[in-house]
Amino acid sequence: MVGYDEAVYREVLGKAVSNIEEINKAVDEICDQGYKNLYLMGSGGTYSMASPVTYLLKTHSTIPWNWEIAAELIKAKPLSLNADSVVITASLSGTTTETIEAARYAQSVGAKVIALVGEDGCPLAECADYVFENPNASNDNLVEEIYIQYFAIAARFMRNNGEFPEYDEFVSALRKMPEVLQAVREQQDETALAFATAHKDTPFHMCVGSGNVWGETYCFAMCVLEEMQWIATKSIHAAEFFHGTIEMTDPDMSFMLFKSEDETRSLVDRVERFVRQHTDKVQVWDTKAFELDGIDPKIRPLVSPLVMSAMLERVSTHFSIVRDHDLDIRRYYRVVEY
Amino acid sequence: MVGYDEAVYREVLGKAVSNIEEINKAVDEICDQGYKNLYLMGSGGTYSMASPVTYLLKTHSTIPWNWEIAAELIKAKPLSLNADSVVITASLSGTTTETIEAARYAQSVGAKVIALVGEDGCPLAECADYVFENPNASNDNLVEEIYIQYFAIAARFMRNNGEFPEYDEFVSALRKMPEVLQAVREQQDETALAFATAHKDTPFHMCVGSGNVWGETYCFAMCVLEEMQWIATKSIHAAEFFHGTIEMTDPDMSFMLFKSEDETRSLVDRVERFVRQHTDKVQVWDTKAFELDGIDPKIRPLVSPLVMSAMLERVSTHFSIVRDHDLDIRRYYRVVEY
Structure with a gap:
């Protein structure tokens, strides 16, 4: 197929799948410590990629969630975003200014931040508590690799909340x-x-x-x-x-x-x-x-x-x-x- | 001013203001009985009119809220929409099919429904627990009369939740x-x-x-x-x-x-x-x-x-x-x- 490197695609999606183990540990740790709500946050592409996660939470979970545009979050400072919150975000380059600033604000109020990035050590990774990286990700394969990980994160929160009986089958599907x-x-x-x-x-x-x-x-x-x-x-x-x-x-x-x-x-x-x-x-x-x-x-x-x-x-x-x-x-x- | 009847405008907005007393009683009653979350729901105009209410809740409250398009709500059946929920909606004609169906669904799962309508006795009023009517409302003055009442409802929930210290001044502003x-x-x-x-x-x-x-x-x-x-x-x-x-x-x-x-x-x-x-x-x-x-x-x-x-x-x-x-x-x- 033109404009497309199959080997890289399989590698990047494979890396997203292999991150699931570490994702589970991170989410389990957060659940052990306790939290009250989730914030899905991003800019443009990463904002829209959170949309299906909010839909999954809406239809299959009672965990309170919020879906925020990074640049607005910084200004609005939602009152429910606090030390009981978990922020889930992503930036391929790890340099999207608004996303970084929103993550930094979230940490400043005590929220935990989970970030999906291209390279560990990028600016966004610096203001995240949990970082999952995928070094060869690019615009060609970005959305699916982020979906796999976003879904794995949300599904684990739901499973740990005693809901989403489809969890095992769903994660098995993500692996495929x-x-x-x-x-x-x-x-x-x-x-x-x-x-x-x-x-x-x-x-x-x-x-x-x-x-x-x-x-x-x-x-x-x-x-x-x-x-x-x-x-x-x-x-x-x-x-x-x-x-x-x-x-x-x-x-x-x-x-x-x-x-x-x-x-x-x-x-x-x-x-x-x-x-x-x-x-x-x-x-x-x-x-x-x-x-x-x-x-x-x-x-x-x-x-x-x-x-x-x-x-x-x-x-x-x-x-x-x-x-x-x-x-x-x-x-x-x-x-x-x- | 052309295309505009000042007397009717003042009357319709005045009626919205005078509904605040009854709105307060309704919200106080709901708060006494207890609830866990709010659903702002509508179609087109009434969906978008809920937007500033969600922004007020985001910035000044910790009450969990959800903002739903009526036609999607009916299909998605949000898991958090249940007997602990309060649905706030509106329809001028009271005949918007999707809004009526969504209100009916909400009642079927035990949620309480608050509806703003043109005429009491319209179809939407039939599937609402609390109805506030404004008989002379029309497309010329609709948005502001709904805003006044939507805001009065949300503000009362916030006040009763021990937040929004600006409550008295805000309601006084609505009255003006x-x-x-x-x-x-x-x-x-x-x-x-x-x-x-x-x-x-x-x-x-x-x-x-x-x-x-x-x-x-x-x-x-x-x-x-x-x-x-x-x-x-x-x-x-x-x-x-x-x-x-x-x-x-x-x-x-x-x-x-x-x-x-x-x-x-x-x-x-x-x-x-x-x-x-x-x-x-x-x-x-x-x-x-x-x-x-x-x-x-x-x-x-x-x-x-x-x-x-x-x-x-x-x-x-x-x-x-x-x-x-x-x-x-x-x-x-x-x-x-x-």
Whole structure:
């Protein structure tokens, strides 16, 4: 497959899986000491990657959690973020200013910080109590390696809280992800190329998703199409679409629908039924189209975000090639002062 | 002022204020019986109107809260939503299907439901334990009347939880809102007309806000510009702007920046500094420009969402007149089947 190094992909996801042992020890230690709530915190990509974790906690746990944008957390100083809190965050470079500052603030009020980073010793690692590193991670494989670890962390908290009976099967599924997601990328490659070719010059995409792939919807729109391809988007939750954005539906509008196998799938089905009556430009990214060898049917919905991410990486890469627009080019971010 | 009936506005806001007595009794009763968490729930406009309440709870309270889209709540069935929960919701017509269904689900698991509605006896009122009605409320005055009551509810829970020392002053400020917001509308009228005239044919607006006016940002983009004017938008949180959407900045892009007086104001200042270097089309909606007679300086930031809403109503109305596009016209919503 173009724009993709399978050996590195397997290695990085394998490292994420092998971190699970240490993750369990860290979480067990925190649970022994006691805590009251979790804060999922990040900036842009790492903010959106926390979304499926919040969905897992919402649907399978009673642990109180909060989902925060780093730069806002620093200003808002949430009153429930204190010495009884655990902050879970990530930064590939470990140099994202707002994320570092938010982690430092969290530590200053006595919260414990768990950080996923590229290299240990990076600035974010300096203000974390528990650090899990993955040295060869890059933008090509980042999301899935972070999902594996984020999910392993949250699942362990849930198990230790006497809930989430699916724990063992879920973690076993996470361990299979390097193999499973490689197959997803292979199966998705042709579809992704066809889509990128057909939409080479499409100026705007309306992205609609829900549940545990809402983060993927938001992230693909903002961090891939806008940031890496300079293509305009709007992302809207499928549960909100009918309460405003529906009026923008137009025969010329391109819709990308992000469909998970979780409980909220029917919300996107409903949007699909509607938009298909009004435009031919509808692309459904559906995790259900993939075999996921060895993954139990009842666990499949829980890993939909990982599958979606692997699917979308192929779309990003083909867009960058077909449009001759490298994914690393920026006009402003870390280029100009602001 | 055009498109606006001052007498009705004062009456509807006055009714919201006069509901505070009964709101206090209801909340006191719930607190006496005990509860563990709050769910702010709605669809579209009423979902976004809960946003400043979540921000108030985040910054001034330790009560666990959750913010839910009605249609997703029904599917996801949050595990923490149970007999120890209080659901706070609203629907002007009282007929929003998803909101009704979510309220019914909440009651089925034993949660208490507080609903703000137009007319008592509407379908939503049938599945609520506490109902506060405001018969003459309409789209022209809806947001502020809901804010007054939402804030009064949340503030009472916080006071009864032994926190929010600003309670008395805050409620006293809410009581002054009919007078204060009328003055805001008058002062804003000319600016709003000038903006609507200048942007009569602008095809797209990038809306950026934060903190307690994030809900206004999201809502103005989706429920006013998209739904009521069919003008394309994207709304993005100021804390996220620099992590992707920044790359779309262009000399031709119109930016609307929504500036509150809360702790996150500097996040929008930062976006403003950046975009002013790249485009001349920057409109800042700033609550600070208004006098707010009788409101204590330290309470001002807490009522920014109300001020912003009053400011934006003028913009909506002038857009509808200048563009000859009535705010009630819909292509699809409640017009076609879906």
